[in-house]
Amino acid sequence: MSNVNCSCCGAIAEVHKTVNCCICDKAFKIDCVNISAAEARKIHTKHSGLNYTCKNCVQLGNNITDLKKVIVELQNDIKTLKSTVLDQQSPNSPASLLEAEKIVQEVAEREKRKCNIIIYGCKEDNVKSNKEQIQLDETVVPKISLHIKC
Structure with missing residues (x-):
């Protein structure tokens, strides 16, 4: 034996x-x-x-069972998150429409300002209307042009 x-x-x-x-x-x-x-x-x-x-392997088996449960829960969470993201990315969702509106506004603002000149060191006044801004520009621009050598 x-x-x-x-x-x-x-x-x-x-x-x-x-x-x-x-x-x-x-x-x-x-x-x-x-x-x-x-x-x-x-x-x-x-x-x-x-x-x-043996006791060690039984405990290991219990741990594996617990881990399997956690994995299943995580997989379900991932599915939920994916569907949430896909819903937000659909073209008709409120979040997508709001984002599209922001982009349209940004493009319009850039188009409006495409001919602007930026002059560093010149004080910028806060005016309430376009008319006031035009009047201010008509007084400031000639002063600046006196100092520019063209």
Whole structure:
């Protein structure tokens, strides 16, 4: 008969007085894992359908089950986020229409200002109307043009 070391207590035991974990394949004395000799014989029989799983592998299995649940929850969250993003990107969604309106306003503003001249160092007055701005420009521009050598 061959002997093996028990993974639980480290003692040497005869193979027929041990069971192996069906996951990690470590050997355990039947006394350490509270299994009877009859149960061990059934586990050793290949066609019995019985097997032994050690405490560490059972705990690992529980952790894996918990991780699977977390993964499923995360996958559902991702699906929800994707559908939310797709809804916001649809051409008829309020967010898309608002963004399109902002772009149209920006293009119109750029078109309106395309002929503007920026003069650095010149004080900018806050005026309330276009008419006031034109009157101010008509007084400031001639003064500036006196200082420019063309």
